[in-house]
Amino acid sequence: MSVPSPAAAGPEAEPGEPPGPGCVLGLDVGSSVIRCHVYDRAFRIRGSSRQKVAVIYPQNGWVEIDPEVLWSQFIAVIKEAVQVAGIQMHQIVGLGISTQRATFITWNKRTGNHFHNFISWQDLRATELVKSWNHSFLLKLMQSSCKILHFFTRSKRLLGASLYTFTTQQVSLRLSWILQNLTEVQEALAEENCCFGTIDTWLLYKLTKGSEYATDFSNASTTGIFDPYQMCWSGILTSLLSIPISILPPVKDTSHNFGSVDKEILGAPIPIVALVADQQAAMFGECCFQRGDVKLTMGTGTFLDINTGTHPQQTVGGFYPLIGWKIGSEVVCLAEGNAADTGAAIKWAQNLNLFTDADETEKMAKSLPDSEGVCFVPSFSGLQVPLNDPCACASFMGLKSSTNKYHLVRAILESIAFRNKQLYELMQKEIAIPITRVRADGGVCNNSFVMQMTSDLINEKIDRPVHIDMSCLGAASLAGLAVGFWRDKEELKKLRKSERIFEPQRKWKEYEPIMDNWVKAVKRSMNWYSKI
Numbered sequence: 243m244s245v246p247s248p249a250a251a252g253p254e255a256e257p258g259e260p261p262g263p264g265c266v267l268g269l270d271v272g273s274s275v276i277r278c279h280v281y282d283r284a285f286r287i288r289g290s291s292r293q294k295v296a297v298i299y300p301q302n303g304w305v306e307i308d309p310e311v312l313w314s315q316f317i318a319v320i321k322e323a324v325q326v327a328g329i330q331m332h333q334i335v336g337l338g339i340s341t342q343r344a345t346f347i348t349w350n351k352r353t354g355n356h357f358h359n360f361i362s363w364q365d366l367r368a369t370e371l372v373k374s375w376n377h378s379f380l381l382k383l384m385q386s387s388c389k390i391l392h393f394f395t396r397s398k399r400l401l402g403a404s405l406y407t408f409t410t411q412q413v414s415l416r417l418s419w420i421l422q423n424l425t426e427v428q429e430a431l432a433e434e435n436c437c438f439g440t441i442d443t444w445l446l447y448k449l450t451k452g453s454e455y456a457t458d459f460s461n462a463s464t465t466g467i468f469d470p471y472q473m474c475w476s477g478i479l480t481s482l483l484s485i486p487i488s489i490l491p492p493v494k495d496t497s498h499n500f501g502s503v504d505k506e507i508l509g510a511p512i513p514i515v516a517l518v519a520d521q522q523a524a525m526f527g528e529c530c531f532q533r534g535d536v537k538l539t540m541g542t543g544t545f546l547d548i549n550t551g552t553h554p555q556q557t558v559g560g561f562y563p564l565i566g567w568k569i570g571s572e573v574v575c576l577a578e579g580n581a582a583d584t585g586a587a588i589k590w591a592q593n594l595n596l597f598t599d600a601d602e603t604e605k606m607a608k609s610l611p612d613s614e615g616v617c618f619v620p621s622f623s624g625l626q627v628p629l630n631d632p633c634a635c636a637s638f639m640g641l642k643s644s645t646n647k648y649h650l651v652r653a654i655l656e657s658i659a660f661r662n663k664q665l666y667e668l669m670q671k672e673i674a675i676p677i678t679r680v681r682a683d684g685g686v687c688n689n690s691f692v693m694q695m696t697s698d699l700i701n702e703k704i705d706r707p708v709h710i711d712m713s714c715l716g717a718a719s720l721a722g723l724a725v726g727f728w729r730d731k732e733e734l735k736k737l738r739k740s741e742r743i744f745e746p747q748r749k750w751k752e753y754e755p756i757m758d759n760w761v762k763a764v765k766r767s768m769n770w771y772s773k774i
Contacts, residue, residue, distance in 0.1 A: 264335040265327065266727050267320065267512070268718025270520060270711065271295075271341045271441055273364065273542040274585065276315050278323040279714045280334075283727065285737040289327025291319040298359060303366035306359035309347055312441075313448055320508065331510035337503065338516035338721030340523035340713040341441040343464040344413045348420060348427055348489070349444070351435045354452055357427050360441065361416050364582065364623050368415040369632050372408045375415065380482065381407075399471035402556035402563065403478075410624070410632050411582075412466025413440070418483045431486060438489045440465070442517040446500055449514060454501040457491045459573075460522040463565040468493075470554040470563050470575065496522070496567040497724040516720035520713040521545045522566045524683050525576060527716030528707065529735045534678035536669075538662065538696070538704065539712070540686035543623075544581040546665040548673055549574060557672035560627030567720065577673055581661040582623035583636070585686050587654055590622065596647045600685075607652040607691045612756070615640040617763035618653040620661065625768065628668045635770035639763040658686065659695035660760050666700045681705045683712035690744075697744040699753060708739040 265288055270277045274295055280288040293315045298306040324331060344363040349356040361367075375381055388404035391397070408415050417438065420427055430436035439447065443457045462468040462475070467485060469476040473493075480487050494500065496518050502511040518526070525537045525547050533551040538544070547564075554563035554575045566574040588600050597603055617639045619625075624632035638650065670677075680702050687693060687706055697704045709715050722728045728737075 264333050264727065265329060266718045266722045266725075267323070267334050267337045268714035268716075268721070269316070269320070269337070269339050270523070270713040270717065271312070271316065271339070271445070272520060272713065273297075273342050273362070274589070276312075276319050277711055277714050278319040279711060279718065280323050280327040280329070281715070281718045281722070285709070285715070288329065289323045289325070291322035291326065293319055297362070301367075303369070305362035305365040307345065307362060308359055309356050309444065312360065313445075316445065317507065331508050331512065334510070334512045335727055336515045336721035336725040337512050338518065338717030338719070339442055339445060339514070340518050340520045340717035341445070341461070343461060343519040343521065344411055344440065344466075346413050346417060346438060346440050346465075347444055348430075349437050349439075350430060351437045354447070357424060357430065357436075358420065361420065363411050365416060366410050366623070366632060368419045369410055371415045371419055372410050372632070375408050384478070384482075398553065398556065399469070402471065402554065405556055405558060408466065409626075409630075411580075411626070412464070414466035414479065414483060414485075417467075417485060421485065431489070434488065436489050437491075439491055442519075443491045446514060446517065449503045449507060450501045451504045451507075453504075454514075455491050456494045456500060456517075458494055458496045458498065458517040458519075459565040459568045460496050460519040461517065462493045463563075464519055470565055473565075473573075495569055497569045497720045499724070513725065515724035516717055518567065518717055518720055521547055521578065522564065522576065523714075523716030523720070524712035525549070525566055525716065526719055527709065527712035527714075528681045528683060529731070529738045530679075530681060531574070531731055531735075532678055534675050536677055536680045538680060538682045538687075539684040540584050540658065540662075540682065540692070541684035542585045544584045544658065544661060544665065545578060546580070546662070546669060547576045547578045548669055548675065548677070550577050550673065550675060551575060555673060555675075559668045559672045560630060561669060561672050569720075569723070577669070579627045579665045579668055581620065581626055581665065583620040584658050584661075585684070586622060587618070587620040587636075587657070588686065591651060591654055596651055601688070603651050603655060604689050604691045606648050607655045610648055610652055613649050613653040613656060614642065614645060615759065616642075616645055616649045616653040617760045618650070618657040619764050619767040620654070620657045621767055625764070628664060629764070629768065631768045633771040634764075634768045637763070637767045639766065640759070655689065655692050656695065656756070657760065658692050659699055660757055662696045663699040663757070677702070679703075679705065681707065683707060683710050685710065693744045694747065695753075698746050698748045699750065699757075701746050701750065703746075704744045705740050706742045706744065708741045
């Protein structure tokens with residue numbers, strides 16, 4: 243997901259420099275920001291535009307986005323970026339779109355009118371449904387049956403099914419909630435007049451004026467109703483949740499000819515040649531093409547992904563198997579763990595006037611030897627793996643009369659690094675693949691305090707690239723490959739540049755007492771809410 247704080251996205255072309263034979267457009271619709279970059283063949287950014295995503299909170303725990311506002315912003319950033327680049331729309335040879343995952347909408351198949359706002363991946367309205375299903379006899383029966391069958395067959399697919407649980411971040415039960423609670427959607431279902439789509443599907447539908455309706459494997463695999471082993475929508479899960487498969491879009495390759503933008507919208511029929519989920523896009527943009535490559539994205543949330551090769555890898559602890567991308571016969575799988583509140587916690591602190599700009603936080607943290615025992619638990623959206631508690635609360639603990647805003651800011655940044663360590667340790671424990679390299683991206687990776695502390699805690703080198711808007715770059719890279727703008731992935735590797743390599747400077751033992759204290763604070767914040 244994108245982050246709220248602006249940052250340099252990469253090298254820009256000199257003013258007046260000719261754009262060369264065409265450019266590729268990379269767009270990222272994140273949780274906080276919509277970004278658009280115009281790239282030339284050297285990965286240089288010719289023009290850029292960004293707008294803040296207007297998020298709506300209609301009730302406690304509900305998180306929505308107005309689709310008409312999002313559509314207006316999406317078109318506006320394209321037009322402005324192309325204008326800044328000093329080129330014409332017809333010079334765009336390909337468009338790649340990266341989107342926040344598991345944020346969805348339903349709409350009228352005949353009119354194209356939506357039935358409700360986008361339901362964000364951060365939305366917690368299905369919390370009670372998630373609890374109910376995870377404790378249900380049906381799910382336990384499915385898990386037990388698959389566990390027994392796995393014992394005899396050793397099927398990885400059955401192992402995955404035996405470990406399956408629902409989460410609020412998946413589409414599955416939030417969509418089930420919509421189907422159960424919105425009369426208009428129920429009526430459309432009865433008339434076979436309902437379409438479902440994540441943001442990528444809806445944007446494709448809008449850009450082509452309804453002539454194209456599809457998603458890609460990376461986006462489908464994050465919904466919680468897709469079978470990554472069979473590479474199709476899960477008949478078992480959709481039946482279990484009474485979700486008609488007929489409302490789900492066809493699933494296409496990540497790099498694919500999805501049609502062209504209707505000429506009336508942008509003035510030229512630009513080819514749409516890549517749809518990709520944002521974390522998978524960032525993985526591709528980081529050139530994490532090798533099995534064992536790790537990407538740490540710190541945006542609105544933290545997402546730790548490892549390339550597991552050509553097969554999904556299910557874990558007991560909660561690293562989720564995903565499709566990274568599918569290009570022709572090539573399928574790359576990932577395993578992912580995440581923490582929901584990273585840039586979101588920094589933005590919250592900024593709204594409290596603890597600082598004016600996110601760039602100040604690094605200096606504030608470094609001005610102190612420690613946080614003076616203050617701990618922050620980043621849990622505005624609950625706690626994800628390995629804790630898995632949607633009812634945990636965000637909190638400060640260990641406050642004293644001497645505590646000032648510098649201590650609070652340092653505690654927030656430390657909490658991000660501690661969550662990174664938790665995720666990394668779980669990944670090492672659960673995924674039996676040697677780690678080849680660790681690369682970071684997202685707006686929070688600009689914070690060298692967080693980067694250095696994370697490097698110390700996980701005892702690994704971390705590569706921060708020149709480009710930090712990796713979801714944009716990944717979408718553009720996939721689009722460029724589709725139209726022959728770049729030859730192959732080897733060319734992309736050569737174009738990727740590192741800005742700084744962080745190496746471990748302090749031993750884990752120096753951090754152990756501080757993190758032990760933080761873990762104690764986390765435990766006391768868990769199960770705070772009886773109901774979201």
